[in-house]
Amino acid sequence: MIDDRDYFPHIQPERTRNILQSMQDGVVTTDEAGNIDYLNPAAADLTGIQIQDALGRPADEVVVLLPEGSALPVKTPVASFIKSGGLDHPLAEYLQLILKAKDGRETGVSLNLSSVLDQNRGFRGAVLVLRDITRDIQRQKEILYLSYHDELTGLYNRRFFEENLKRLDTERQHPLSVIIGDINGLKIFNDVFGHLEGDRLLQTAAGIFRRTCRSEDLIARWGGDEFVILLPLTDPDTAGRICSRIREECSKEFEKDLKISISLGHATKTGAKTDTENLIKTAEDRMYKQKLLESQSLKDTIINSMRLLLQERNVETEEHTDRVRFISRRIGEELKLNGTQMKQLDQLALLHDIGKIAVNGTILFKTGHLTREEWEEMRKHPETGYRIARFSPELSQIAEYILTHHERWDGTGYPRKLRITDIPLLSRIIAVADAYDTMMNDQPYRKAMDQKQAVSEILDNAGTQFDPEIVRIFMEKVLNTPLKN
Structure with missing residues (x-):
């Protein structure tokens, strides 16, 4: 002792x-x-x-x-x-x-x-x-892991990639290839579904890279929505085949029922003449070129996928949008709208409720009254729809109309509480057409009204919810029912 x-x-x-x-x-x-x-x-x-x-x-x-x-x-x-x-x-x-x-x-x-x-x-x-x-x-292990890994995806980070790029840039590892990948539509995905869902999209993309790449390949998150893959002893043809595998795997993967899309570019170094900085730049330039060529098509695909998803979920049926479009066009013709306005009115009839894609299905299909919190979430859909429309240059012109299609003539609507003619004309037209068709058809929270009841609701709310002049045109030119003075 x-x-x-x-x-x-x-x-x-x-x-x-x-x-x-x-x-x-x-x-x-x-x-x-x-x-x-x-x-x-x-x-x-x-x-x-x-x-x-x-x-x-x-x-x-x-x-x-x-x-x-x-x-x-x-x-x-x-x-x-x-x-x-x-x-x-x-x-x-x-x-x-x-x-x-x-x-x-x-x-x-x-x-x-x-x-x-x-x-x-x-x-x-x-x-x-x-x-x-x-x-x-x-x-210590956790600190070391985090110093070389991306916390969200579990892939290597940019620091680790750059260190290993220097280490592997030797003649015996040539040809040395690099693939740069960029997730398409991550910003709109974040805007519509929130950043938590955007994070899940990044994690799903990371899983695609893991499944399609070889064990000797080094996969890293380059930053934001970009990923980079380092492929030792890989010629351009093999790098191209790996890109094809990634695209094929993307076609099978869905997040929030939307197909994942990744723009890719690759480059290969075969000797000492090409430095690694130019190798990365070449792959990145090719990726951006592909993204630019496919940009409008990709945006249209994303928005069309959202619209079809609404139809599949029975939120906005094709029949409903056709009827709203018909009513809106009749009103627009009477108001002598020009060709551009009529085209925008058609688009608005199709996409005015696209923001509902971000609303929880339990709220959309609830048979009883919405709680205050549920109603607050429902009221966000015009703003979500606005962000979706702004994503596409072709649809950006109707973004303001989507945002304001639930404003009321008396200024008690949402989200901006506009009143009278501060509300865009096309939004006022859609408000009447959409309300009438919605009342005339079954909804999760009530059965369809008959035409007499629906017309009575429209007339009772003229001057409070609806533009009185739009209501007059609707009655006379769509329903062929002249209003009594």
């Missing part, structure tokens, strides 16, 4: 024992022969050996230490330390050790190995202090 009485006379032996017994660090002491003469509970737990079974045994049999990454223990470190009289520290070279317990458990530990001296400074044995650093090791 360590006896501190000569050095700390005010500390009683019982107090010393209590301190050692209470320590979370494992403490093992030996005699001059290297046999254990004390083991505290923490050390017993770490080694998996009961205190009574450890006493008198060589410390090297009980405290089995392995260098990290090795299956072989350090050979008799305590015996060597004692043989040198505490002068030789055989474990000093190891920053981190693994303690192997009797039951096979392995624990990362830090070790302090010191001499036990008597009052004359004579060597009387050794004391080992073992600290469980499992959590520290795990934290």
